[in-house]
Amino acid sequence: MKDLSLHILDIAENSITAEASEIKIKIIEDTRENILSIEISDNGKGMDEETMKKVFDPFFTTKACKRTGLGIPLLAQSARECNGDLDIKTEKGKGTAIHVFFQYDHIDRKPLGNIGDTIIVLVASHPGIDFIFEHRRNDSLYSLNISEIRQELDGVPMNSPDVIKFIKDDISAWLISTDNMLQ
Ligand SMILES: Nc1ncnc2c1ncn2[C@@H]1O[C@H](COP(=O)(O)OP(=O)(O)OP(=O)(O)O)[C@@H](O)[C@H]1O
Numbered sequence: 108m109k110d111l112s113l114h115i116l117d118i119a120e121n122s123i124t125a126e127a128s129e130i131k132i133k134i135i136e137d138t139r140e141n142i143l144s145i146e147i148s149d150n151g152k153g154m155d156e157e158t159m160k161k162v163f164d165p166f167f168t169t170k171a172c173k174r175t176g177l178g179i180p181l182l183a184q185s186a187r188e189c190n191g192d193l194d195i196k197t198e199k200g201k202g203t204a205i206h207v208f209f210q211y212d213h214i215d216r217k218p219l220g221n222i223g224d225t226i227i228v229l230v231a232s233h234p235g236i237d238f239i240f241e242h243r244r245n246d247s248l249y250s251l252n253i254s255e256i257r258q259e260l261d262g263v264p265m266n267s268p269d270v271i272k273f274i275k276d277d278i279s280a281w282l283i284s285t286d287n288m289l290q
């Protein structure tokens with residue numbers, strides 16, 4: 108996978124498979140601490156100890172008709188190649204949190220890519236899920252709470268074109284206005 112937004116999409120898909128109703132995606136770009144950190148947490152079905160032990164094995168999956176489970180191993184490998192790591196906290200029946208971090212300026216660190224598109228794809232294809240998205244760039248914080256937006260929309264579907272465009276534009280505008288925060 109060429110950028111981190113695609114990894115985020117992939118890890119969030121795990122939460123959807125785990126039947127989560129709330130998925131939180133938190134990105135921190137901190138150039139002073141020289142860290143890029145991503146946390147994806149859900150209230151899905153969680154993993155038992157047996158599953159948890161095998162998660163870093165590329166040949167482990169609980170998906171039917173599949174022989175590999177590459178999502179987590181590949182992201183963990185990308186992080187370790189950049190002085191980072193991936194850590195999982197999970198509780199059966201409660202949920203899962205995946206935290207991954209990278210040395211921000213490491214030469215091999217993949218770019219974040221188009222995070223707006225990732226959020227849009229998730230929201231548009233799973234309009235019933237309460238996504239919470241937070242992105243911090245040094246001192247500037249962006250946050251988007253789908254359940255709050257849904258309440259304000261008062262019956263307009265979350266995946267209607269106008270709503271999707273609004274979210275996409277809102278994220279893009281923040282990214283453009285904070286580009287200079289990263290120096
Ligand atoms: N958020 C989660 N909640 C519950 N179980 C999870 C979660 N994330 C991963 N798992 C478990 O870990 C396994 C491995 O996940 P991983 O993303 O590495 O591979 P996969 O999803 O099975 O396949 P791929 O990502 O290659 O399509 C999953 O099959 C699932 O059993």
Ligand SMILES: [Mg+2]
Nearest residue numbers: 117121178179
């Ligand atoms: Mg996966």
